[in-house]
Amino acid sequence: MEGIVKFFNRKKGFGFIHGDDEKDYFVHFTALPRNVFLRDNDRVSFEAVEGDRGLKADKVQLLQKGSERMGGEEGSAPRRQGEEASDEGDDGDDDGDDDFDGEEEQEQ
Numbered sequence: 001m002e003g004i005v006k007f008f009n010r011k012k013g014f015g016f017i018h019g020d021d022e023k024d025y026f027v028h029f030t031a032l033p034r035n036v037f038l039r040d041n042d043r044v045s046f047e048a049v050e051g052d053r054g055l056k057a058d059k060v061q062l063l064q065k066g067s068e069r070m071g072g073e074e075g076s077a078p079r080r081q082g083e084e085a086s087d088e089g090d091d092g093d094d095d096g097d098d099d100f101d102g103e104e105e106q107e108q
Contacts, residue, residue: 002045002063008038017044017057025057032060041066 001019005027008015013029015038025048032038043064046057 001048002043003057005038005040005042005044005066007040008042010037017046017060019046019048019057021048023048023055025055026051026053027057027060031056031058036060036062038062039066041070043069 001021003017003019003025006016006018006024008027015027017025017027019025025046027038027046031046038044038060042062043066044057044060045063046060049056049058
């Protein structure tokens with residue numbers, strides 16, 4: 001199945017995908033390949049499964065970045081009503097240092 005990332009909180013490691021079947025699927029970072037990070041409006045493919053708490057996406061693959069789909073710059077996707085612009089959690093360099101990877105950062 002395919003769908004569009006409705007939202008994905010990279011700090012918390014989860015979000016929702018709006019499937020082409022018009023249903024919403026919970027997605028957890030563990031359903032993504034290593035070093036793949038989702039952003040709002042990304043187009044993805046996934047396996048739809050029934051979880052303990054409802055529909056969820058598994059084996060998620062990024063098909064197209066939302067910025068490419070929208071024809072604009074990354075981060076230029078339209079905001080939801082009442083949502084303010086924020087750079088929280090995104091330093092824009094895509095090196096993954098601001099992304100949730102399932103482990104707490106250790107001070108060195």
